[in-house]
């Protein structure tokens with residue numbers, strides 16, 4: 001495929017995924033299409049539960065929602081041949097290509113999920129002008145994972161077509177549920193990167209300017225997403241208040257105390273109670289309360305410290321009001337420690353690319369979180385190298401905003417830089 005044709009194909013893929021967005025663990029249409037393309041290119045596929053540890057999937061939707069979504073996927077162009085592999089919401093894919101020459105194992109991670117946001121209906125929003133706006137209410141690719149999936153397929157195409165020139169084994173990982181940091185752990189725990197020498201994850205945008213590249217994005221915070229439910233006893237607020245066990249007060253007390261956790265001297269941390277739902281009526285002692293919260297830390301240890309403090313506070317609040325509670329971990333990610341030796345090679349690939357104005361080795365700017373860190377940590381623990389790179393682009397609005405949009409000219413250079421890295425890394429001794 002000529003590069004101009006590939007560029008058009010990338011745009012087509014990206015717009016198709018954009019029009020049919022699917023949130024975490026429901027990427028059934030998306031994954032089935034990805035699997036179809038990869039199999040045609042000659043990759044060996046491992047799908048669904050083969051590449052995901054069921055016990056380590058966090059924040060997975062209810063069975064009923066998944067079932068309904070399978071129907072939607074089939075009605076909206078899913079590739080029927082593969083839907084059965086993903087039908088229970090285990091939507092991960094690992095595509096492997098062994099070149100004829102011995103060499104290292106190189107892995108790339110691409111995430112596929114969308115967000116629960118209603119895409120802008122305003123006329124100046126480019127996806128409206130060009131008619132590829134999300135066709136699903138309250139669901140939108142507002143983080144660029146549609147373009148990541150397209151870049152992954154473009155890279156797969158370029159690798160397959162040039163495999164005679166390449167060495168080693170290439171693994172392309174298509175991950176579900178990055179949003180809320182829910183999907184990567186289950187794939188890492190299933191061992192999909194255990195033989196990997198070089199691991200590269202990437203993201204588009206994140207504030208990096210168009211035609212700029214960052215080879216090692218180091219600022220990600222470790223995080224835990226916590227769903228806390230207090231279960232009390234309802235009673236008449238006038239006649240028998242003493243018979244009630246007040247879940248609302250326990251939740252309110254926990255929320256205030258969580259925001260008063262002492263800082264850690266080793267680095268920055270965060271805690272946020274984002275939602276509190278409690279009670280059913282003015283004259284009823286509230287028997288139910290739900291807190292949706294998250295913690296973050298500059299290192300995994302600092303995040304663990306904050307998380308343990310939260311656990312003690314929740315436990316204490318429940319005791320204070322004589323309630324039961326449940327604490328569910330609905331997502332988790334580690335901090336990120338990019339291997340600069342690997343990043344240096346990526347930086348060289350970007351520097352030599354004619355459409356790149358600037359390639360930076362390292363940035364520590366990010367204050368978000370990313371669960372690709374599970375893959376990175378595992379690869380590094382086994383003696384491999386891992387990095388997280390950023391392809392700068394022009395954004396119409398920030399990530400997770402209803403007017404988010406990327407510059408599609410970023411897609412082809414991203415594929416070409418990642419492909420260059422396959423050539424360069426294959427030639428290296430491990």
Ligand SMILES: [Zn+2]
Pocket residue numbers: 142143179399400
């Ligand atoms: Zn995001």
Ligand SMILES: [Zn+2]
Pocket residue numbers: 143144145178203
């Ligand atoms: Zn993202």
